[in-house]
Amino acid sequence: MSDPLTMPGEGFHPHLPDAPDRPTTPLRARLHHVRAGSLDGDTAQSGGMRRFAAISGNTVGSEKLWMGQTHVAPSTASSDHHHGESETAIYVVSGHPEFVFLDDAGEPAEEVRLRTSPGDYVFVPPFVPHREENPDPAEEAVVVIARSTQEAIVVNLPRLYALGPAGS
Numbered sequence: 001m002s003d004p005l006t007m008p009g010e011g012f013h014p015h016l017p018d019a020p021d022r023p024t025t026p027l028r029a030r031l032h033h034v035r036a037g038s039l040d041g042d043t044a045q046s047g048g049m050r051r052f053a054a055i056s057g058n059t060v061g062s063e064k065l066w067m068g069q070t071h072v073a074p075s076t077a078s079s080d081h082h083h084g085e086s087e088t089a090i091y092v093v094s095g096h097p098e099f100v101f102l103d104d105a106g107e108p109a110e111e112v113r114l115r116t117s118p119g120d121y122v123f124v125p126p127f128v129p130h131r132e133e134n135p136d137p138a139e140e141a142v143v144v145i146a147r148s149t150q151e152a153i154v155v156n157l158p159r160l161y162a163l164g165p166a167g168s
Helices: none
Strands: 050-055 066-072 088-094 098-103 110-115 121-124 130-134 141-147
Touching (some): 066 130
Antiparallel strands (some): 066 141, 088 141, 098 130
């Protein structure tokens, strides 16, 4: 038998309410239920896409993890960016987003495009410049993002290529 779904406004533990005779449970000692309709859009952004936080320091008090969704509208590309020291894992929920980065292991450097489908995963190492594109003219692309830092670090760049000394 399963318990009914928790309802909005019921707190973190609807079956264990805080009461005057019971001490308040610290945030780090509770499970947190973040509903799909409660995602926080007040996150770092890049042009051409919209990020929504589910799990972050602000939403649930996480200290080492950020998780949320990114939506890229049809026929849209994000600006070039990286995520600082954060490792990023991406799960494709819907659409066919493409992830573009520069492979500079050889000469000349080569732009690489990863074409994805629902169910695919992508790993983005720290400080790797990239962009997301949604070439589909009709369908929004939605991905779930997990990061190894508490907040969504986003460093927007003037171009995909890593900048050399003195911005060259």
